[in-house]
Amino acid sequence: MTVLRSRLDTASPGYAQAREAMLGKLAEIDAEHAKALAGGGEKYVERHRRRGKLLARERIELLLDPDAPFLELSPLAAWGSDFPVGASVVTGVGVVEGTECVIIANDPTVRGGASNPWTGRKTMRAMEIAEQNRMPLINLVESGGADLPSQSEIFIPGGRLFRDLTRFSAAGIPTIALVFGNSTAGGAYVPGMSDHVVMVKERSKVFLGGPPLVKMATGEESDDESLGGAEMHARTSGLADHLAADEYDALRIGRRIVARLNHRKAGPAPAPAEPPRHDPEELAGIVPEDLKVPFDPREVIARIVDGSDFDEFKPAYGASLTTGWARLHGYPVGVLANAQGVLFSEESQKAAQFIQLANRSRTPLLFLHNTTGYMVGREYEQGGIIKHGAMMINAVSNSTVPHLSLLIGASYGAGHYGMCGRAYDPRFLFAWPSAKSAVMGPKQLAGVLSIVARASAEAKGRPYDEEQDAAMREMVENQIEAESLPLFLSGRVYDDGVIDPRDTRTVLGLCLSAVHNAPVRGADGFGVFRM
Incomplete structure (x- = not known):
C-alpha cells in the first residue's frame, strides 16, 4: 500500500504548543488582511458609496460566476512601507463564465486608486501569472494614475505594464478593460492597449490629460465629458467597444465578452479526486x-x-x-x-x-x-x-x-x-x-559578521570590544529575524x-x-x- 500512515500524536503537548503558536500567527496575519479589506477606511468607503459606486471586491464578486472561488494574490503587498496594506489594488484568479481569469481591480477608496510603487509590483506579478499560465486578463479600472510624489519609482517600471498588455494580445492572451471611473494620464493606456473595452455612461473618464492639463498645455477650454467621457469614446473616438448603462451592466457585458472568447485549457484535464484520509x-x-x-x-x-x-x-x-x-x-x-x-x-x-x-x-x-x-x-x-x-x-x-x-x-x-x-x-x-x-538564519548571519570583525581587529593589532560585539550581534539578529x-x-x-x-x-x-x-x-x- 502506498497510502501514507500518520504518526502525528494530536494529544501530545508538542502538537498543542505548535497549534497554539500557529493560530496566534494566523490571528496576526488576519489583522493585517483586515486592513487591506478596509480599503481607504470608513470615511472614503462611505464617500465612494454615496457616489453610487461599487467597491473593488464587490465588482469582482459580481464579475465571477456564482459561488466561484477567488484566489486573492499578494493581499499584504506594501506591508511595512509608507503605503497602505494592499497597495490600493486587488488582484487574483477567479472563474468568469467557466473560464479562469486573472483579475486586477483598482481600489478607488485608497487615494483615488492612485498607483504607488507597490501597486506596480503587485500588478506586474498578477500579469506575470496571467502570461505564464495563458489566462485572460481583466482590468477593473478606476484610478487617478500615478501617485505623483512617488513618480521616480513608478515611471520606468510602469511602462512595462503597457508593453506587456500589447504582448499579451500578440500572444493570443485576451485582455479586457472595464472602466468604472477615471483612467487618466498613463492609466489611459490600460483601456487603450486592451483587446476589449467597456465604459460606463456618465462615469468613465479616459484621457491622457484632463481639462486642467489641457488648459495649461494648449490653452484650450474643455470639460470631462467632451474630452474623455464614455459616450464620446463610444460614439466619436471609438476607444469604447461597449457603452454600459451602469456598473452592473458593465460587469454583465464583461461576462459576455469572456463567454465569447472561446477559451480552452491547453493542459490535460484532472482525474476524479478523493479527499485525504487524514484530517x-x-x-x-x-x-x-x-x-x-x-x-x-x-x-x-x-x-x-x-x-x-x-x-x-x-x-x-x-x-x-x-x-x-x-x-x-x-x-x-x-x-x-x-x-x-x-x-x-x-x-x-x-x-x-x-x-x-x-x-x-x-x-x-x-x-x-x-x-x-x-x-x-x-x-x-x-x-x-x-x-x-x-x-x-x-x-x-x-x-x-x-x-x-x-x-x-x-x-x-x-x-x-x-x-x-x-x-x-x-x-x-x-x-x-x-x-x-x-x-541564512539570524544567529548564523550575526555570528559570521562577528567572526569577520574579530579577525579584522586581530589582523590590525587592535583590541576587540566584546561589549560592542554583543550589541552588534543582538541588533543584527533582531533585524534578520524581522526581515525573514x-x-x-x-x-x-x-x-x-x-x-x-x-x-x-x-x-x-x-x-x-x-x-x-x-x-x-x-x-x-x-x-x-x-x-
Missing part, C-alpha cells in the same frame, strides 16, 4: 514553533494529496529530502519536501534525477520548503557539495513543467533557490505563517500570499487548475551537469 485540520499543529525542531513532511503530504496516496522515490537515499508522486485534486504532481532541513550531496543528486523524471512524464512539481541550505564544511566541500548543489539548481532552473512552491518552515540560502524560490519563477509561491526565509518573517516577505511581494495551513489543499488545487490553462511540457534538455 487537514491537523495541519495547524504539525510545524513546531521552533524551526530547529524537526518534523516529518510526510505528515503534511498525507493531509493534502488525494487519498493520502504517495509513491515515494528513493526513500532510503538522501533521506533529508522526501520525493515522490501523488495526485492533488485529480492533477498529477511530483513532490519535493525537505525533511530535516539540510541538503547534502545525496539529496541534491536525488532531486536532480527526480526533476528530470518529472519533465520526462510532464508532471508538475510541488516544492515544500523547510531547509537551512546546502551543507558546509571541509568533508562536504571535498565531497562535491558545490557541484551537487549546482546540479539540483541546474535541474530546477531548466525544468519547464509548472512549479508550485510552498514555504512551510525555513527556507534559507541557496536551499531556497534549489527548492524553486521566487527568483526561480514558480508559477505560484505561497507561505505558511510559520515560514522564515533569508540568506512572512509579513515582511509578503509585503514585498516575494510570495503570492500567506495562507492558513488548513487551506493548503484548496489553494494548491486552484493553482494546479490555473497552470493547466497552458500546455504542460517537459524540458527538451538541461545544462551541463558536473559529475
Whole structure:
C-alpha cells in the first residue's frame, strides 16, 4: 500500500504548543488582511458609496460566476512601507463564465486608486501569472494614475505594464478593460492597449490629460465629458467597444465578452479526486514553533494529496529530502519536501534525477520548503557539495513543467533557490505563517559578521570590544529575524500570499487548475551537469 500512515500524536503537548503558536500567527496575519479589506477606511468607503459606486471586491464578486472561488494574490503587498496594506489594488484568479481569469481591480477608496510603487509590483506579478499560465486578463479600472510624489519609482517600471498588455494580445492572451471611473494620464493606456473595452455612461473618464492639463498645455477650454467621457469614446473616438448603462451592466457585458472568447485549457484535464484520509485540520499543529525542531513532511503530504496516496522515490537515499508522486485534486504532481532541513550531496543528486523524471512524464512539481541550505564544511566541500548543489539548481532552473512552491518552515540560502524560490519563477509561491526565509538564519548571519570583525581587529593589532560585539550581534539578529518573517516577505511581494495551513489543499488545487490553462511540457534538455 502506498497510502501514507500518520504518526502525528494530536494529544501530545508538542502538537498543542505548535497549534497554539500557529493560530496566534494566523490571528496576526488576519489583522493585517483586515486592513487591506478596509480599503481607504470608513470615511472614503462611505464617500465612494454615496457616489453610487461599487467597491473593488464587490465588482469582482459580481464579475465571477456564482459561488466561484477567488484566489486573492499578494493581499499584504506594501506591508511595512509608507503605503497602505494592499497597495490600493486587488488582484487574483477567479472563474468568469467557466473560464479562469486573472483579475486586477483598482481600489478607488485608497487615494483615488492612485498607483504607488507597490501597486506596480503587485500588478506586474498578477500579469506575470496571467502570461505564464495563458489566462485572460481583466482590468477593473478606476484610478487617478500615478501617485505623483512617488513618480521616480513608478515611471520606468510602469511602462512595462503597457508593453506587456500589447504582448499579451500578440500572444493570443485576451485582455479586457472595464472602466468604472477615471483612467487618466498613463492609466489611459490600460483601456487603450486592451483587446476589449467597456465604459460606463456618465462615469468613465479616459484621457491622457484632463481639462486642467489641457488648459495649461494648449490653452484650450474643455470639460470631462467632451474630452474623455464614455459616450464620446463610444460614439466619436471609438476607444469604447461597449457603452454600459451602469456598473452592473458593465460587469454583465464583461461576462459576455469572456463567454465569447472561446477559451480552452491547453493542459490535460484532472482525474476524479478523493479527499485525504487524514484530517487537514491537523495541519495547524504539525510545524513546531521552533524551526530547529524537526518534523516529518510526510505528515503534511498525507493531509493534502488525494487519498493520502504517495509513491515515494528513493526513500532510503538522501533521506533529508522526501520525493515522490501523488495526485492533488485529480492533477498529477511530483513532490519535493525537505525533511530535516539540510541538503547534502545525496539529496541534491536525488532531486536532480527526480526533476528530470518529472519533465520526462510532464508532471508538475510541488516544492515544500523547510531547509537551512546546502551543507558546509571541509568533508562536504571535498565531497562535491558545490557541484551537487549546482546540479539540483541546474535541474530546477531548466525544468519547464509548472512549479508550485510552498514555504512551510525555513527556507534559507541557496536551499531556497534549489527548492524553486521566487527568483526561480514558480508559477505560484505561497507561505505558511510559520515560514522564515533569508540568506541564512539570524544567529548564523550575526555570528559570521562577528567572526569577520574579530579577525579584522586581530589582523590590525587592535583590541576587540566584546561589549560592542554583543550589541552588534543582538541588533543584527533582531533585524534578520524581522526581515525573514512572512509579513515582511509578503509585503514585498516575494510570495503570492500567506495562507492558513488548513487551506493548503484548496489553494494548491486552484493553482494546479490555473497552470493547466497552458500546455504542460517537459524540458527538451538541461545544462551541463558536473559529475
